Amino acid sequence: MKGILTICRKELADHFSSTRFILLFYLILMVSLVTAFIVGAGLRDELKDVAKPTFVFLMLFTSPGKLFSLIQFIAIFGPLLGIVLGFDSINRERSARTLSKLISQPIYRDAVINGKFLAGLITIVIMLVSIVLMISGLGLLLIGVVPGPEEILRLLVYLVISIFYIGFWLGISILFSVGFRNVATSALAAIACWIFFSFFVAMGASVVAGAISHVDQTRAADNPELLIQHEQTRKILSLFSPMTLYSESTTILLDPLRKTTQSILLMGPMERLSISRFQNPLPLTESIYIVFPHLISLVAITMVFFAITYAVFMRQEVRST
């Protein structure tokens, strides 16, 4: 354990003093604060002389403002942070010839990979918590609404999900840093993965869904079952993207009025009546229940990728360099 903590401590110092991390952190912080400011100012104007709705504080994170909401921003660019923290963690040691020295010290070999992953996770936690706290502070100033206990709990769950989401990308980038000796190759591979999972999976899901159950948009209303089938296929396939898992789960968690992850629902008259009568926000436990499969999947893929990284690193033959 001492070896893990020693390595983790050094890695933390490296992260917080590295120019690329500082640049990315300030970029994400700046965009987050600007987005929060635009959203907060908009909310303040809209809610002037009007009774504040419930969960207005969470709107700081979910309202799109001029471009995108904060959770959309983290969903798209958060992975870059994970990649930046991990893409050269092992191959940098190898090219600097410090890896063999490190593992010739009286520490278990897995202390190296565990220490580096732990340092990456701690950095992610510190960064996300500080961003959420700063946005909350800005929100308090702008809209003058103190978040309630449930809003704080929802934000905490959101933070945990975000940590796992960025942790998944950290795991992938460390995996590439173990697998590729060249730092540039591992960075490119991680970015290629990010582009594929974040953008191409969603596009591919639409194409495949269209091929399986083709819907003529002009006559979609004539065959709602086909439309639903198309949407379900697209949705199932797009769940292979961690970004979809993350976006859907965080949207439900931070917007208690949303009661489903489905974008199209087939409803009869009784269901429509019941929905119109019960417009109350969902309690936190219900929101978690809705996105529970998403959460489990996100945690599972993060753990699976770290386990693969761990196994590959432990099985690699040590050479003198």
Next chain:
Amino acid sequence: MNGQNIIETQELTKVYGEQVAVDHLNLRIQQGEVFGFLGPNGAGKTTTLLMLLGLSEPTSGKAWVCGFDPTREPLKVKRLVGYLAENVGFYDDMNAVQNLQYIGRLNGIPDDLTSIKIKELLKIVDLEVDPRKKVGEYSRGMRQRLGIAEVLLKDPQVVFLDEPTLGLDPDGSKQMLELIQSLSQDKKITVFFSSHLLDQVQRISHRVGIMIKGQLVAEGRIEDLAKEKFGVGPEKYTLEEVYMKYFKEGQS
């Protein structure tokens, strides 16, 4: 294992796929000895070092270092053994003291004790440390000396040195060899070192071992090996000539 042997191997073998890197190696090295480990590139020297350190698992055979099996008890071995790799690597953005402190922490040495040791060791290796100077700015010789300081930080019983004088100027090489000799004479540390610079090996080694294609083809005092091959002692034949004789026989 013999109580006097600080390093011992029995039929130690390492196979990478089809290639036999180390072939049934039997070796005995006593405490305080300077043992020169010779052989051409790819002969299996570094692989042997890595197996003795517990960094690489043998395909078959056994090894003991300081009484412990490096495969089963790698941490105990690593605690007692220092390793200076060929082209030693450092964290170039840290200074010498920070590099040594990190290694001290990994070895579980308290920070205050590490600081005292660092001062002593930097004196021993004759390394003037400017705290503003990062290790990345160090010359090759300074890096090697810092490497020795790093190895000695844990007060090892055995040090493995892989090409310790590679790339050093004549003065730097001389200082390094004197340092290696003093480790054996003054501190009774066993030095197991590999090198291609045979005149240097001849100057400081008590015994040598010659590896060719993964096999230990000769082991013993240089005079004994010279007598075995040429019938006369090293006053007439240098280690280089002895080595070349074994090398040519090994190749054929």
